[in-house]
Amino acid sequence: MEYNEAKEKFINAWGSLATQWGINRAMAQIHALLLISTQPLCVEDIMEELQISRGNVSMNLRQLMDWGIVYKDVKFGERREYFNTQKDIQELARIIVTERSKREIQPTIRLLQEVSSIKGNGSPESNEFKKITSEMYEMAKAADDIVNKVVTQKSNWLTSLLIKILR
């Protein structure tokens, strides 16, 4: 496979995979492009490469910045804004895991906490409901604990997790 072919394949496939993860295609593609780029890119560059509109690029760059994985990179003497991404893959993954936990596990925990703590009316249905949602709540908290512990260990978090699991 040629470099150009591989690059195109990577960006396209990454976009498709992302939709499965509940992340939108353009956002994933923009991020993929910044990741493999040798220098920061401006909005025009991204529009050009991915053949998408200015508005789309602007909105998705904002989202990527909200996620904390893309930064504005000011060039001296240049008017235009350039964008760059976290290139350290371990650190990138750490940020993404932290962020997804904040956006997905935490609301789930709140919901389960709330519904599992209802008074209940003693009916079998109400008892089963409390039982199952409480178990789910405990489980979600355990998952959250694990993520937090793993993720606050800055460098090489993945490798050291692997080592812990293997022994």
Place this chain on the structure above:
Amino acid sequence: MEYNEAKEKFINAWGSLATQWGINRAMAQIHALLLISTQPLCVEDIMEELQISRGNVSMNLRQLMDWGIVYKDVKFGERREYFNTQKDIQELARIIVTERSKREIQPTIRLLQEVSSIKGNGSPESNEFKKITSEMYEMAKAADDIVNKVVTQKSNWLTSLLIKILR
């Protein structure tokens, strides 16, 4: 909060959360309903409770069965099919993690494996591409290893993982 209110809230919120995880609302709601139900339900029951069409229920039950978290539960002397779900929450989570890994991590690994192993033409762009995608590949493999190790440890996998991480 009343039981009925809590039940409705749980099913609705679960459906919304699911869309964030890339899972469709009806599928998540059907699963939630089976989880908290005291007995297996037939298609009619589900249609009734969630106010969705027969076709929708049928298609999503099939998907849940493909995921391995919902089963047909034959009642003797009954024509109709009844559906039930894995009620052990730890085991349920184990299946879901395994299945998502199979459906999401593995295709990702294959992609990264493929694009990172191109010949390259020596240009800085091609070198950067190989470097980044190789790092992503290594990272995805490590994540996959961790998931496999954790998930093959049948019972209490989450708790024992937590213990390992804490010490």
Place this chain on the structure above:
DNA sequence: TAAAAGTTTCAGAAATATTTGAAATATAAT
């Protein structure tokens, strides 16, 4: 201060994903 160069916003258009409902298919009872 006005023009230039760039960025953001957002209403409507387009693309995707989900859902419906009725016909086709399957299975069981008579």
Place this chain on the structure above:
DNA sequence: ATTATATTTCAAATATTTCTGAAACTTTTA
């Protein structure tokens, strides 16, 4: 073999999400 009961399929309808493009806005330069 026929009827009754239940399930599955899939084309069309609906709903949701994403994207576009032009206007509004912001910042810099002259």
